[in-house]
Amino acid sequence: MKVAIATFAAIPDGGAEAALLRSSLASLGVTAEPLAWDDPEADWSSYDLTVIRSTWDYTERLDEFLAWADALPNVANPAAVLRWNTDKRYLRELAEAGVPTVPTLWDPDDIPTDWDEFVIKPAVSAGSRDTARWRRGEEDEQARAHLAALRGRPTMVQPFLSAVDTEGETALVYCDGEFSHAARKGPILRAGAGVEGLVTGEDGRGAITPARATEAQLALADRALSAIPGNPDILYARVDMVTGPDGAPILMELELAEPALFLDHTPEAPDRFAKAIAARL
Numbered sequence: 001m002k003v004a005i006a007t008f009a010a011i012p013d014g015g016a017e018a019a020l021l022r023s024s025l026a027s028l029g030v031t032a033e034p035l036a037w038d039d040p041e042a043d044w045s046s047y048d049l050t051v052i053r054s055t056w057d058y059t060e061r062l063d064e065f066l067a068w069a070d071a072l073p074n075v076a077n078p079a080a081v082l083r084w085n086t087d088k089r090y091l092r093e094l095a096e097a098g099v100p101t102v103p104t105l106w107d108p109d110d111i112p113t114d115w116d117e118f119v120i121k122p123a124v125s126a127g128s129r130d131t132a133r134w135r136r137g138e139e140d141e142q143a144r145a146h147l148a149a150l151r152g153r154p155t156m157v158q159p160f161l162s163a164v165d166t167e168g169e170t171a172l173v174y175c176d177g178e179f180s181h182a183a184r185k186g187p188i189l190r191a192g193a194g195v196e197g198l199v200t201g202e203d204g205r206g207a208i209t210p211a212r213a214t215e216a217q218l219a220l221a222d223r224a225l226s227a228i229p230g231n232p233d234i235l236y237a238r239v240d241m242v243t244g245p246d247g248a249p250i251l252m253e254l255e256l257a258e259p260a261l262f263l264d265h266t267p268e269a270p271d272r273f274a275k276a277i278a279a280r281l
Contacts, residue, residue, distance in 0.1 A: 001281045003032045004047040007054040012036060015054055017263045024274035030281065037068060048281045050075045051235070052082065055258045056126050062086060076235035076280065077256050084229065085256040088123040089154060097227040100220065100250040102242070105157040111136070111143045115159040119189060120146050123154035126258065128206075132196070133160050133189035142194065160189070163243040169252060172213050172221045173261050173269070174237040176276040179218060181266035184211040185240075210265045217241060220249045228256075235276060236261060 003025060007014040014022075014034035022032040035042045037055045044050055050072050058065035066086070069079040077085075084090055095101045105112060112118050113136070120143060121131035130150065134143035147155065169185040186207035190196070196205075213221075221239040228234070238255040263269045 001030045001278070002047050003030055003277060003281070004042070004044060004050040005032050005034045006037045006050055006052045007034050008057045009036045009038070010057070011054055017261060018053060020263050020270040021053075021274060021277075024270040025277060027271075028274055028278045030274070030278050037065065044072055048074065049277065051277060052077060052258055054260075058086065058258070059122075059124050059126050059129060062124055074280075076277075078232055080230070081228070081232050081234065082257050085254070086124060087154065088121075088125070088156060088253070090254070091156075091251070093229070094224060094227050094251065094254065099224050099227050100244070100248065102158045102161065102250055102252055107155050108147070108157050111140060111147060112157055112159075117160040117191070118143075119158050119160050120150070121156055121158075122150050123156055128188050128196070130195055131189065132194050133191055135191060139192060146195065161242050161244065164189075167243060169240050169242050170211055170213070170217055170249070171262065172217060172239045172241070174221070174225065174234070174239070175269075175272050176235060176279070177225075179213065179221070180272055181262070181269050182211040182213040182217070183262040183265050184209045208262055208265060214249075217249045220251060224251050224254050228254075235280070236273065 005014050005018050005021065007018065012034065018034050025032045052075065066083050069075055069082050091101050091104060092106065115136065117133065117135050119131065119133050125131060132146055165187050168187065171183045171185055173180045188206040220241055224239055225237060234256060238259040238261060240252040240255060241249040242252055244250040263273060
């Protein structure tokens with residue numbers, strides 16, 4: 001049995017998580033090979049399954065990426081899920097379905113006046129690319145310039161929630177529909193720093209530590225996963241949330257395309273993920 005781990009050219013080996021996954025799959029008799037998703041020499045039909053992992057350059061070539069995924073003989077997560085989830089306007093659908101989400105202005109003409117601090121970002125983005133946090137009054141000119149630079153792309157503006165700085169985001173990772181483990185992500189966006197580019201963890205932003213999920217966080221994750229249109233077969237999911245002003249968790253993102261799964265922060269996680277993959281072969 002042979003599995004392709006889809007990555008991109010900048011990290012041809014798929015990175016640390018891919019190494020852990022390959023080792024766990026090997027113990028199950030499954031060969032896993034990292035391949036850049038746009039590798040012209042790759043024969044995707046020779047693999048029993050393609051698992052989308054670190055395909056982090058797709059945001060600049062979304063249509064090409066989705067066409068590639070559509071053509072794969074067997075892919076996880078499914079191509080229809082990738083199409084829905086790679087545009088953050090899915091959050092609007094989840095909010096309309098009753099899932100508590102961060103308030104969002106979609107494609108606004110101007111910066112908000114109701115929030116003292118806010119975040120501007122494109123709806124198609126990975127690793128906080130083209131995303132920045134601004135302070136009303138102090139940085140209006142820079143914020144308007146950022147908004148103008150994104151004109152023509154689906155854009156979202158959200159309030160910056162103070163809990164991101166004080167306690168961080170919590171990410172709940174699911175494997176084959178079951179809760180696997182949780183992690184805490186430190187602050188990524190620095191006040192007044194502007195757009196800082198792709199988050200890699202090397203500059204101190206977004207530090208990851210293990211976490212224990214609360215009942216309220218698990219309940220929110222279940223609501224979000226249950227609201228995915230069509231109830232698709234999901235191999236993996238990462239549900240990112242933060243504590244809202246009322247103390248209850250609210251959804252930041254539901255990551256179903258190419259999220260880091262923090263496999264190196266929970267000893268059992270790589271084997272758990274590998275077994276779920278092997279069960280699909």
